[in-house]
Amino acid sequence: xxxxxxxxxxxxxxxxxxxxxxxxxxxxxxxxxxxxxxxxxxxxxxxxxxxxxxxxxxxxxxxxxxxxxxxxxxxxxxxxxxxxxxxxxxxxxxxxxxxxxxxxxxxxxxxxxxxxxxxxxxxxxxxxxxxxxxxxxxxxxxxxxxxxxxxxxxxxxxxxxxxxxxxx
Amino acid sequence: xxxxxxxxxxxxxxxxxxxxxxxxxxxxxxxxxxxxxxxxxxxxxxxxxxxxxxxxxxxxxxxxxxxxxxxxxxxxxxxxxxxxxxxxxxxxxxxxxxxxxxxxxxxxxxxxxxxxxxxxxxxxxxxxxxxxxxxxxxxxxxxxxxxxxxxxxxxxxxxxxxxxxxxx
Numbered sequence: 189x190x191x192x193x194x195x196x197x198x199x200x201x202x203x204x205x206x207x208x209x210x211x212x213x214x215x216x217x218x219x220x221x222x223x224x225x226x227x228x229x230x231x232x233x234x235x236x237x238x239x240x241x242x243x244x245x246x247x248x249x250x251x252x253x254x255x256x257x258x259x260x261x262x263x264x265x266x267x268x269x270x271x272x273x274x275x276x277x278x279x280x281x282x283x284x285x286x287x288x289x290x291x292x293x294x295x296x297x298x299x300x301x302x303x304x305x306x307x308x309x310x311x312x313x314x315x316x317x318x319x320x321x322x323x324x325x326x327x328x329x330x331x332x333x334x335x336x337x338x339x340x341x342x343x344x345x346x347x348x349x350x351x352x353x354x355x356x
Numbered sequence: 357x358x359x360x361x362x363x364x365x366x367x368x369x370x371x372x373x374x375x376x377x378x379x380x381x382x383x384x385x386x387x388x389x390x391x392x393x394x395x396x397x398x399x400x401x402x403x404x405x406x407x408x409x410x411x412x413x414x415x416x417x418x419x420x421x422x423x424x425x426x427x428x429x430x431x432x433x434x435x436x437x438x439x440x441x442x443x444x445x446x447x448x449x450x451x452x453x454x455x456x457x458x459x460x461x462x463x464x465x466x467x468x469x470x471x472x473x474x475x476x477x478x479x480x481x482x483x484x485x486x487x488x489x490x491x492x493x494x495x496x497x498x499x500x501x502x503x504x505x506x507x508x509x510x511x512x513x514x515x516x517x518x519x520x521x522x523x524x
Contacts, residue, residue, distance in 0.1 A: 237402075238437045265406075267432060280411075291459070
């Protein structure tokens, strides 16, 4: 499950987030909350801190001359947030993020947009190389408050069986 | 070319970064500079600003109990910086980032590592839907100062022909 509260002493409960391998079921969809409203500051800071100098993300005069008419939110920022939103329910017990495939950008995103993430479990298998661990592939979608899907990607993670995590 | 200096008035030169479609050649490899040393602050701030709560990125006591022994740098941060480093030479004239495929994470990255990016041009074709624009697919690699490759991905961008960019 997403969150468990383990009684570590009488009347004392410790939170634990994320899923063990046994907690996934192919076909289930998890809606992640909270959402997040993107700001101009997010976009400018993120873009420049990651050494990206494309003016469409931080020069409003340049952006006004493009087909979008205003600055586009950097798609690596939306990828980072959509991935980040999914962690507490999907991968917070994962040993490793093995990679992403097919990150598709299906609509532009602008400052002021509020975004949400949801994740569908695509497949599960036992790890060949690591006992007591499994490999889970998920499809995560990012959408705006009006329902527009702007990003879809698949991600694969290595997750422990119950009793074999770092906290166990 | 990466940078041109256009004489916009006598003895006055304006920089312009990025490549038009005609400036790419399949098989060429561009080494991006400068590199960047990753810090603990980068990792903690990036992880939490993107709503990712996995303790391996910011809880040194938790990380000490994993096989890595210390906090791992968030792979979306390395993806963002490796992509960002490639922009001024690859996509600073691009109209859109169309997506990434097959982002593979081939080695762990830690605070203190200095990282570099390089990009190979895989394929080029004219856009079917947009006159005077082309689609370029590249493979970008992230490596550490000791040569360890920690990330490989493919990215596809939509780029204008010379004379059809926002600055033209």
